[in-house]
Amino acid sequence: MVALIREIGWLTVRFVHHLGSLAVFAAHILRAAITPPNRFRVLVAEVYNLGVLSLIIICVSGLAVGMVLGLQGYNTLERFGATGSLGAVVGLGLIRELGPVLTALLATGRAGSATAAEIGSMVASEQLDGLRMMSVNPVHYVVMPKALAMTFVMPLLSALFIVCGLAGGYFVGVMLMGIDGGTYVSGLETSVEFEEDVVGSFLKAVIFGALVGLIATYRGYNSEPTSAGVSAATTSTVVVASVSILIVDYFITALWGV
Amino acid sequence: MAGEDHRERPPTGGGAESHVVFEGVHMAFDGRPVLRGLSCEFPRGQISVILGGSGSGKTTVLRLIGGLVHPQRGRILVAGHDVSRLSETQMYGVREKLGMMFQGGALLNSLTVFDNLAFPLREHTTMSEPTIADEVHRQLAAVGLRDVDHLLPGQLSGGMVKRVALARAIITKPEILLCDEPFSGLDPVSVKRIEALLDGVNDQLHITMLVSSHHIPSTMRMADQVVLLLENQTVVGAPADLRRSPDPLIRGFLTEEVADQRLEPAALGGAW
Numbered sequence: 001m002v003a004l005i006r007e008i009g010w011l012t013v014r015f016v017h018h019l020g021s022l023a024v025f026a027a028h029i030l031r032a033a034i035t036p037p038n039r040f041r042v043l044v045a046e047v048y049n050l051g052v053l054s055l056i057i058i059c060v061s062g063l064a065v066g067m068v069l070g071l072q073g074y075n076t077l078e079r080f081g082a083t084g085s086l087g088a089v090v091g092l093g094l095i096r097e098l099g100p101v102l103t104a105l106l107a108t109g110r111a112g113s114a115t116a117a118e119i120g121s122m123v124a125s126e127q128l129d130g131l132r133m134m135s136v137n138p139v140h141y142v143v144m145p146k147a148l149a150m151t152f153v154m155p156l157l158s159a160l161f162i163v164c165g166l167a168g169g170y171f172v173g174v175m176l177m178g179i180d181g182g183t184y185v186s187g188l189e190t191s192v193e194f195e196e197d198v199v200g201s202f203l204k205a206v207i208f209g210a211l212v213g214l215i216a217t218y219r220g221y222n223s224e225p226t227s228a229g230v231s232a233a234t235t236s237t238v239v240v241a242s243v244s245i246l247i248v249d250y251f252i253t254a255l256w257g258v
Numbered sequence: 259m260a261g262e263d264h265r266e267r268p269p270t271g272g273g274a275e276s277h278v279v280f281e282g283v284h285m286a287f288d289g290r291p292v293l294r295g296l297s298c299e300f301p302r303g304q305i306s307v308i309l310g311g312s313g314s315g316k317t318t319v320l321r322l323i324g325g326l327v328h329p330q331r332g333r334i335l336v337a338g339h340d341v342s343r344l345s346e347t348q349m350y351g352v353r354e355k356l357g358m359m360f361q362g363g364a365l366l367n368s369l370t371v372f373d374n375l376a377f378p379l380r381e382h383t384t385m386s387e388p389t390i391a392d393e394v395h396r397q398l399a400a401v402g403l404r405d406v407d408h409l410l411p412g413q414l415s416g417g418m419v420k421r422v423a424l425a426r427a428i429i430t431k432p433e434i435l436l437c438d439e440p441f442s443g444l445d446p447v448s449v450k451r452i453e454a455l456l457d458g459v460n461d462q463l464h465i466t467m468l469v470s471s472h473h474i475p476s477t478m479r480m481a482d483q484v485v486l487l488l489e490n491q492t493v494v495g496a497p498a499d500l501r502r503s504p505d506p507l508i509r510g511f512l513t514e515e516v517a518d519q520r521l522e523p524a525a526l527g528g529a530w
Binding site for chain 1: 326353367382436
């Protein structure tokens with residue numbers, strides 16, 4: 001019993017320690033973001049790596065989720081004779097919740113893990129030490145552009161996911177189930193509010209992007225300089241970021257009704 | 259060949275100004291001591307080789323000088339700066355006087371050879387791109403590499419990586435060059451090539467060079483001073499002096515003698 005309490009205590013201490021380290025790391029990134037020289041070219045390259053190279057998976061996943069949502073939504077609404085509300089159901093579900101959350105989870109799996117692995121391998125191969133010896137801050141050159149790029153691309157990817165999802169829902173509802181196309185679109189148009197739904201979705205995606213960017217770069221930067229360390233950093237990035245997204249999503253939804 | 263001393267050098271010790279000084283430096287990792295009160299000096303403009311077995315602290319000495327790690331006790335003076343007390347931001351100013359050639363090269367994998375060499379110039383100078391290109395090509399030619407601009411580090415052989423790393427380390431014309439195991443993993447021809455390059459850099463640019471190595475033949479040929487890290491002592495001297503030393507530990511290390519010990523079957527766990 002004592003051993004169990006000791007273990008819980010030790011895990012709690014480690015958790016708080018990591019939380020503090022993460023906060024300090026975030027402060028370093030923010031300071032690097034406002035300190036010259038500007039890393040615009042590196043940032044653009046990272047936007048390409050994290051965003052453009054994720055387009056296909058986001059589009060395909062968004063389409064699939066929209067189609068499933070359309071199918072399940074139709075089946076459920078049919079019981080209540082409310083199939084005309086399918087557009088609203090698909091739209092609100094995607095915009096308020098599924099778009100930002102699923103996009104963040106997909107980005108974590110693809111881009112977040114790749115980021116952690118890349119930085120971790122740079123640690124193991126002394127590339128970050130090489131930067132330090134050339135009087136270049138590795139947080140400024142490597143970490144900050146990746147974290148900022150992830151924060152920037154997440155809302156864009158989320159928007160693309162939502163659009164593809166709406167298209168998927170339209171295809172299932174209108175093309176396959178026979179709902180009137182105008183009914184689908186007008187239901188979507190009347191139920192979705194810009195400030196409450198669209199802006200809220202955008203802000204969620206930005207927060208998730210910052211979270212994934214921070215966790216992925218932190219884990220990679222602090223990984224052990226071995227192949228096992230890089231592997232552990234990659235795995236923990238996906239797990240920690242995914243769980244964090246879901247927990248933060250709850251608090252955002254509960255506190256601000258987004 | 260071990261024992262041969264081809265390098266003509268001025269006498270060490272007397273009158274040579276110290277560029278790097280270690281005073282009572284203690285360094286441990288996770289409670290395991292690596293350096294125990296190391297005190298030595300590295301003369302300006304000369305090649306000092308830090309010799310020792312695996313785990314003796316050779317790389318640690320270089321990393322301490324570069325401020326990548328800090329000692330638990332002691333002082334390290336690099337060009338007059340006490341780097342054992344400086345913050346990371348303060349170290350950036352000192353590092354502009356340093357160049358480091360890492361054991362694995364530490365080239366940036368996402369950049370081509372050209373961009374790797376141009377990187378420090380773009381970061382710290384206002385040189386135009388044509389001037390940078392000229393300097394990069396000059397340095398690559400100096401290390402015997404041509405037509406490699408477009409290659410990524412992953413496409414280079416081990417010897418080529420070392421030469422590109424050396425070129426990058428000296429392209430900013432540092433006062434002090436740190437070389438971590440420059441001969442490791444190389445064939446004998448490549449070892450001689452790297453050795454010749456390091457000699458040439460020292461001769462032409464008069465850079466203070468600190469080389470960590472366990473490659474004794476090259477050490478004895480190129481070093482002006484040897485700092486030998488043994489388990490319980492540190493020995494500093496010219497290669498010729500160390501070769502003449504009566505101390506069996508020193509002689510044993512320099513002649514790479516290994517005690518001939520026949521293993522009894524019991525020691526093998528009865529595997530056969």
